[in-house]
Structures are given as structure tokens and as C-alpha cells.
Amino acid sequence: MTLLPGLAVLRGYQRGWWRPDLVAGATVGAMLIPQSMAYAELAGMPPEYGFYAVLAPLVVYALVGTSRHLGVGPEPGTAILAATGVGAIAAGDPARYLVLMSGLALVVGAVAVLGSLARLGFIASVLSKPVLVGYITGIGLTLLSSQIAAFTGVPIEAGRFFPRVAELLRGVDDVDAATLAVGAGSLAVVLGLRRWAPQVPGALVAVGSATLLVWALPGVAPGVPVVGAVPQGLPSPALPPVSLGDVLALVPVALGIVLVGFTDNVLTARSIAARHGYRIDPNQELxxxxxxxLSSGALQGFPVSSSASRTAVPAALGSRTQVVSLVAAALVVATLLFLGPVLGQIPRAALAAVIVAAAFAIIDVRGYRALWRVSRSEALLAVAAALGVVVFDVLVGVLLAVTLSVVVALGRIARPHDAVLGDQPELDGWVEVDAYPGARIEPGLLVYRFDAPLFFLNTDRFRTRVLDTLERNPGDEEWLVLDFEGVGGLDATALDGLTDLTGSLAGLGLKRVAVARANDQVVRRLRKVHLLAPEGPLHHYPTINAAVRDFRSARGTG
Structure with missing residues (x-):
């Protein structure tokens, strides 16, 4: 049951859950039919491959996932990331492209499984919120530009956002009125139902209506491109004939998909789980x-992750378990077996409208506003991440997003918050004197706090800040107490830096330098290099108050 938490939930299934699960499953299945086809085309695959990519994952996740609501399957960001990477490797060969796509799904699966065995679930926190907001926005803009040709009928050759927009402006006279009308009408239906009737599968209604309209109105069908023949029947399991060289070429793409897809999965699953009273296990989700x-690649599909909309809808409908996914899988099977001729008549402009609607949903304007209110620098960081995707490409955007996240994290650790602490009796403790003007600084005593682990990146800053604070602090300091509550760890550079600092402090006339509230690991490391008394110059106290009592006793003021 450890590897099959979903099965454990299903074994405890209750009769009262059937109705909401069946309704939610039918709704998700109705959403999946047009979305799977649209996202397959976005991935550069024939539309039926969208069904191949979702069929097995729906069943598999119901058994192995820890979320009871996560809507797994094709997703636009993952699709376009896969298409970007595989397109460069396939070099224009359509047959090779299909093989590499299913091979990429297998490589993504292998990387994620190995990551879970190595307990790397923490990578869900690698992308900070500003960078994730920016990256997702860049993906949304890329999705919008990718559908210009299908939505308007204007031929577009460019592969990036700004060149595509420029081509549209130059070719505005070539816009096909019928194609644009079908696309705009379908988009209006999707957005309208999303706004006023969110429980209705807007994509299915829009695509179905557009298909009927194009079929019924004489003179429209010849001018509006349709999907074309869709093979009926279920896919056969098969391993793609990829070489070791292909696998090695696909690994960087797979790493990007795992990072972004897994981060998105965990964030989406956690947000829903928190509202419904259960928990998500990041390693199990990886x-x-x-x-x-792996199951998608084995059925000739392409890489998958999850959809926020297909997660939110079943939760809103009161579903309780992943029976929703099993019901949706049954609808996909029925579609493949019986609806092939109907699917072939779907206008491509209607599928483009589904993708455009998805793009609108993931462009996080609210996220930018929230970031701007909290931190303008973080808002600008989000803009930089978005530009990395739209100016260069999605893979570069992923790399830039990760790099920016790491740089921001290192920057905060390199220049952390620090403070001089004072005694605030009514609060029963020592607090920052800048935040609490009533806090009293003990004459002859300086209590200083540094809020970060000490390591090679911030050791020099720590030393400089301590010396500068001693110089600025009024009065002749006799004791210096270093509050190490925020110093969770020390590396070798930090230990050398502390040795140098104590040497500098010895020349300032201090009678005692002490550390307070250090954790056991920090204390052990200080003892190993003989920095703690009686061998070394630093005295250790479990609390600030214990150090202050000794100070007052030594001065005869206790």
C-alpha cells in the first residue's frame, strides 16, 4: 500500500461517494476529449495521440497518486516544452518525431522514478513563486502565439512569440473570415461558460457546436480546416525504437519537464488537498x-503532467476519490472506439480556441499584482522569467527560471537579515531594538543576531556586520553575545571566519564573547575546532537570559 496509496483509498470506498464521483468523472471526461486533441496538436502530434497520452495515466495515477483530485494528462506547458525539445532533435522527420515523443515520455518517467527513489521530492520548492509566475506567464504567451495560424488562417513560419506577432501584423490581409469566426466564437463559448457556468465542460460545448456549425452551413466547411481522419481503436503497447544517443539527447528536455511538471503538480495538488483535509506526499507524487x-510512453503517447482546471472542477463538484479518473478513462475508451468519424470533422480553429482559453487561464495577472504589492523586485524577477521564455525558447526559459531561483535564494542567504536585540520585560524576551523602540539595550552588553546558516557565501558579511555593529553601538562593550538561533549550520569556511573574528575581537577589549541558543550540530562543530571554552575563546549559553545573568553577576548588577 506504500506504493499504491490510491488503491488504499479505493479499498475504503463508501457508497455515498458514487454520485459525486460519477458526475465529476463524466465532466472531466467531457473536458478531456477536446483538450487531449488540442494539446496533442500543440505537441506537434496527430490529435488521436492526445488520447493515447491520457488513457493509461488516468488509471495509473488513480492507484499510485496521493491526491484524490489531481487531473493528470496532457497539459499545454508540458506539451510545448516537449515539442520544443524534440523538434530540435527530430530535424524535420515526422516519423522520427513521433518515436522521439514517446521515447521522451519514457525518459521523463525514468528520471522521475529515479528521483523519487533518491527522495528528491523537495525539488518542488526549487522554483520560487515569482519565477514560477513568470515562467507560466511566458508559457501562456507562447501558447497564444502558437495558435495564430490555426485561429486566423494566416500562415506563420516563425517559432517564437515576437516574430509570430510580427508575421501576423504583416499578413493581416490574409486573415480568413470563416476560420476567425469559428475560432472567436468557440473562444467566446469557452470563456463565457468558464465565467458563468464553470461546472459545464465549455471546451466540449464549444468544439461540438463549432463542428455542427461547420458541417451544417453550406460553403463554410471547404474554407475551414478540420482535423481529418482519426483512427478508431485502442493503441497497442510498444516500446519506441530509440537509440542510446537519442536517450542521451532527450535527457535535458526530460529534466526540464520533470522540474516544471512536478512543481506544478505538487502546488496544484496541495492547494486542493488543503481545502479537503488530506495531505500530499511530494516523493510519492514524483x-x-x-x-x-512511463504508461503514456508505452502506449505511444507523449509527456504528461496535470491540469489545474481538470483538478479544480471535480473538487468543486464534491468528488471524493480518483474514481473520477477511472470514469474519465472509460469515456476516453468509448471515444476512441466509437467517435473517430465525428472527431475528424472538428475544426482546427475550435481546437485552437481551447488552447487560447488555456493560455488566458495561466497568464497570472493577479500573481503579478500581488508580487508588485509585496515586493517590486520580485515582480521584476517574474517579468524576467517570462521574457526568458518568450524571447528565447521554453527550454532556455526553464533554465533561466531555475537559475534565477537559485540566485535569489543565494542572494538572500548571502545578505540575510540581522539585528541588535534588547530586553523587553513586558514581552518576556529579547527583541529587535529597531522593531521595538521600547526595548532596552543593556549598558556594556551587545546582543547580536544573524538570521541565516553561516557558510562560505556569507561568512565575510557576518564578520563585517559584527565589527560594524560594535563600532556603531553606543557605549564601551564588555560582553558580546551572538544569538545563534538563526544559524542552523556552519561549514569549514564559517569556522575559519569565526576563528578570525574572535582574534579581531580580542583586540577590542571585550571581556567575553559568547554564543547563545546554538543547536547541537553547531555546538559540536565549534567544539571540534576548539572554539568553545575552556579550550577556545567562545562561551556557550543555552539561552540569552542565561548569558545576561552571568554578565550582570560579573558586573555586580544581577
Whole structure:
């Protein structure tokens, strides 16, 4: 049951859950039919491959996932990231492209499974919120530009956002009125139902209506491109004939998909789980991402992750378990077996409208506003991440997003918050004197706090800040107490830096330098290099108050 938490939930299934689960499953299945086809085309695959990519993952995730609501399957960001990477490797060969796509799904699966075995679930926190907001916005803009040709009928050759927009402006006279009308009408239906009737599968209604309209109105069908023949029947399991060289070439793409897809999966699953009273296991979710992609690749599909909309809808409908996914899978099977001729008549402009609607949903304007209110620098960081995607490409955007996240994290650790502490009796403790003007600084005593682990990146800053604070602090300091509550760890550079600092402090006439509230690991490391008394110059106290009592006793003021 450890590897099959979903099965454990299903074994405890209650009769009262059937109705909401069946209704939610039918709704998700109705959403999946047009979305799977649209996202397959976005990935550069024939539309039926969208069904191949979702069929097995729906069943697999119901058994191995820890979320009871996560809507796994094709997703636009993952699709376009995969298309960007595989397109460069396939070099224009359509048959090779299909093989590499299913091979990529298998490589993504293998990377994710290995990551789960190595307990790397923490990578869900690698992308900070500003960078994730910017990256997702860049993906949304890329999705919008990718559908210009299908939405308007204007031929577009460019592969990036700004050149595509420029081509549209130059070719505005070539816009096909019928194609644009079908696309705009479908988009209006999707957005309208999303706004006023969110429980209705807007994409299915829009695509179905557009298909009937194009079929019924004489003179429209010849001018509006349709999907074309869609093979009926279920896919056969098969391993793609990829070489070791192909696998090695696909690994960087797979790493990007795992990072972004897994981060998105965990954030989406956690947000829903928090509202419904259960928890998400990140390592198990990484394993689930792996096995769902392995199952997709084995059925000739392409890489998958999850959809926020297909997660939110069943939760809003009161579903309780992943029976929703099993019901949706049954509808996909029925579609493949019986609806092939109907699917072939769907206008491509209607599928483009589904993708455009998805793009509108993920362009996080509210996220930018929230970031701007909290931190303008973080808002600008989000803009930089978005530009990395739209100016260069999605893979570069992923790399830039990760790099920016790491740089921001290192910057904060390199220049952390620090403070001089004072005694605030009514609060029963020592607080920052800048935040609490009533806090009293003990004459002859300086209590200083540094809020970060000490390591090679911030050791020099720590030393400089301590010396500068002693110089600025009024009065002749006799004791210096270093509050190490925020110093969770020390590396070798930090230990050398502390040795140098104590040497500098010895020349300032201080009678005692002490550390307070250090954790056991920090204390052990200080003892190993003989920095703690009686061998070394630093005295250790479990609390600030213990150090202050000794100070007052030594001065005869206790």
C-alpha cells in the first residue's frame, strides 16, 4: 500500500461517494476529449495521440497518486516544452518525431522514478513563486502565439512569440473570415461558460457546436480546416525504437519537464488537498509523475503532467476519490472506439480556441499584482522569467527560471537579515531594538543576531556586520553575545571566519564573547575546532537570559 496509496483509498470506498464521483468523472471526461486533441496538436502530434497520452495515466495515477483530485494528462506547458525539445532533435522527420515523443515520455518517467527513489521530492520548492509566475506567464504567451495560424488562417513560419506577432501584423490581409469566426466564437463559448457556468465542460460545448456549425452551413466547411481522419481503436503497447544517443539527447528536455511538471503538480495538488483535509506526499507524487509518463510512453503517447482546471472542477463538484479518473478513462475508451468519424470533422480553429482559453487561464495577472504589492523586485524577477521564455525558447526559459531561483535564494542567504536585540520585560524576551523602540539595550552588553546558516557565501558579511555593529553601538562593550538561533549550520569556511573574528575581537577589549541558543550540530562543530571554552575563546549559553545573568553577576548588577 506504500506504493499504491490510491488503491488504499479505493479499498475504503463508501457508497455515498458514487454520485459525486460519477458526475465529476463524466465532466472531466467531457473536458478531456477536446483538450487531449488540442494539446496533442500543440505537441506537434496527430490529435488521436492526445488520447493515447491520457488513457493509461488516468488509471495509473488513480492507484499510485496521493491526491484524490489531481487531473493528470496532457497539459499545454508540458506539451510545448516537449515539442520544443524534440523538434530540435527530430530535424524535420515526422516519423522520427513521433518515436522521439514517446521515447521522451519514457525518459521523463525514468528520471522521475529515479528521483523519487533518491527522495528528491523537495525539488518542488526549487522554483520560487515569482519565477514560477513568470515562467507560466511566458508559457501562456507562447501558447497564444502558437495558435495564430490555426485561429486566423494566416500562415506563420516563425517559432517564437515576437516574430509570430510580427508575421501576423504583416499578413493581416490574409486573415480568413470563416476560420476567425469559428475560432472567436468557440473562444467566446469557452470563456463565457468558464465565467458563468464553470461546472459545464465549455471546451466540449464549444468544439461540438463549432463542428455542427461547420458541417451544417453550406460553403463554410471547404474554407475551414478540420482535423481529418482519426483512427478508431485502442493503441497497442510498444516500446519506441530509440537509440542510446537519442536517450542521451532527450535527457535535458526530460529534466526540464520533470522540474516544471512536478512543481506544478505538487502546488496544484496541495492547494486542493488543503481545502479537503488530506495531505500530499511530494516523493510519492514524483513517483506518480514517473509511472504515469512511463504508461503514456508505452502506449505511444507523449509527456504528461496535470491540469489545474481538470483538478479544480471535480473538487468543486464534491468528488471524493480518483474514481473520477477511472470514469474519465472509460469515456476516453468509448471515444476512441466509437467517435473517430465525428472527431475528424472538428475544426482546427475550435481546437485552437481551447488552447487560447488555456493560455488566458495561466497568464497570472493577479500573481503579478500581488508580487508588485509585496515586493517590486520580485515582480521584476517574474517579468524576467517570462521574457526568458518568450524571447528565447521554453527550454532556455526553464533554465533561466531555475537559475534565477537559485540566485535569489543565494542572494538572500548571502545578505540575510540581522539585528541588535534588547530586553523587553513586558514581552518576556529579547527583541529587535529597531522593531521595538521600547526595548532596552543593556549598558556594556551587545546582543547580536544573524538570521541565516553561516557558510562560505556569507561568512565575510557576518564578520563585517559584527565589527560594524560594535563600532556603531553606543557605549564601551564588555560582553558580546551572538544569538545563534538563526544559524542552523556552519561549514569549514564559517569556522575559519569565526576563528578570525574572535582574534579581531580580542583586540577590542571585550571581556567575553559568547554564543547563545546554538543547536547541537553547531555546538559540536565549534567544539571540534576548539572554539568553545575552556579550550577556545567562545562561551556557550543555552539561552540569552542565561548569558545576561552571568554578565550582570560579573558586573555586580544581577
Amino acid at each position: 513517483f506518480a509523475l514517473g509511472v504515469t509518463n
